[in-house]
Amino acid sequence: MKRIRKILVANRGEIAVRIMRTCREMGIQSVAVYSEVDRLSPHVLTADEAYLLGPAPSTESYLNMDKIIEIARKSGCDAIHPGYGFLAENPHFARKVAEAGLIFIGPRPDTIRLMGSKTESRKIMQQAGVPVVPGTTRPIKDVAEAEAIIDSIGGYPVMLKAAAGGGGKGMRIVRNSSELPRALEAGRNEALNAFGDDTIYIEKFVENPKHIEIQVIADEHGRVLHLWERDCSIQRRHQKVIEESPSAVLTPDVRQRMGETAIQAARACGYVNAGTIEFLVDEDLNFYFLEMNTRLQVEHPVTEMVLGLDLVKLQIMVAEGQPLPFDQQDVQAQGHAIECRIYAEDPFQNFAPSTGKIEFLKNPEGPGVRLDSGIASHSEITMYYDPLMAKLITWGADRQEAIARMIRALKEYQIHGVQTTIPFCLAVLQHPDFVEGKFNTGFVEKYWKSPSAAAQPDARMLAIAAALRYFTEQHEAYLNGELKAASDQQVVSAWKIRGLKEMLRER
């Protein structure tokens, strides 16, 4: 058994901080790497050691495999944790890490490569008897070939997907043949830019499915466990925004079968460490294998909250070669957990990315609240990286309590300087269909067509608005030293202005 004493976290933002927290709890030293714009980012401040990678663009920093491995060796690390995104699902990186004599905290390189190819993973799952969505595993060469395949799977609508894909990138719904050429081209470009591979394949598009995934964890000694489900159906642009566990709709029987199928899938690819099997679930609760994510998921905290587990800790233990310290019957969910992703995006402008400086930040607190954040006051949100700023997670004894807590916590959360998905999350959590669990991946498209940010002000709000103008102008006048003593006409001394300024600052 290899003991891990020092880990390099090859990531940034909230996930890097989250991993480092577990390292500290386990008495493991953590090493941060950062780009030039991230010198003061929370992950650098949280780590025990930090080393510069290079300029801001991720190709020159967080994707620079050789530099990251060199830093890990020079700083005396035993292992590298890739987080999610960046190099997390890059088999070359995992192999290079191993070749450098370091432990890659994640599955074996072969497994990453196999499951990273959506076409090959479909093949393996079909062979293992795991249900898959009708489609092809062949890479598409041209429009003519695509049309032939679409005919053979029962016509439109279909989904184009990047073989190397993930996170919704390169994905396109195509509803008729006139949309096909453009969608194919755009999907290819996006896939090429995001993954360096423009291979596209086609699947039947399941209308209004739920997106439910099963967390699995496997050790090197043949034990494969499932850690129940997460419902991730609230998505925009095929990217998740709100996740919860347990799902509001699964019956105990379906839940059980999905868990067993996930174990079957993980065994089929010889999986080791934490991974996630994503399923599409139709209205009759039929489920189909979608893909396997061979890494820690963004939304892993909801599982941690209902199971009372630390998945990063388990990942590290498995990477050390330790056996999992519990068995399937010990994995019992308690209560309900919800996660809201707080993105720097404007939900009222079609979720356009919003960049800027965090001018003011007040984090939510209190009972049942967990915040995994990668931003601080004065953080700069740039267009170089993913716009995920933080994840807010609440736990409740039941779903109703978890929702009520989330609404309360979201209202406490104040972020100034960029637009955020907070108002969107609040609207979803208060929507009757969400409250009743009657929602699917079409929720945003259906209910968020042309939302308006501003509400109609009543007389009280008009009074507040006018008072706000009056008060701020008074305040600014004081600070500018313009306000002279009203009764006597004498000139206000510099000392007096200073006194006034300090008085105002205090309140």
Place this chain on the structure above:
Amino acid sequence: MIYYIQQDDQFIPVEIEDQNGQLIVRVKGQVFHIDPRRVADDQYSFLVNGQSLVVERLQAVPDLVFRIDQQEFAVTVLNERQKIEREIFGQTEQAHGHGEVRAPMPGLVLRIDVKVGDEVKIGQPLLIMEAMKMENEIRAPIDGVVKEIVVEPHQAVEKEDLLIRLE
């Protein structure tokens, strides 16, 4: 002090009486006692008839935007002079013309699918922008003819930059 709140073509008067920092505000026949305090930059605590509200100011006057309990309110608050200006000249600031296609986000122009003189239909893709690793189609906001293309492929643009002018 009197302010006017502009709602469409109407100007609603709001009267503020300052009693040593405690404000008595009269609007639409209602009276509100407001105790305003500053907490931090753009952060205020207002006690409104005893109700405790945290007011976050997002945009300054006259077109004030503020947020209470994550709900945004946009209210145009004018002083006497600004009110007269608007009565005479209408809006002080011209809204963007509907034919101006602006960047909804900072990013990179990847490809332009139209040329000057092209007739376009509402919703038709005009160009592709990349931002935060995603490709975004920028579509025509109106039916019209492409009058001017201001940007070119591989050009970086800021939010609100003019991309294409339609007529």
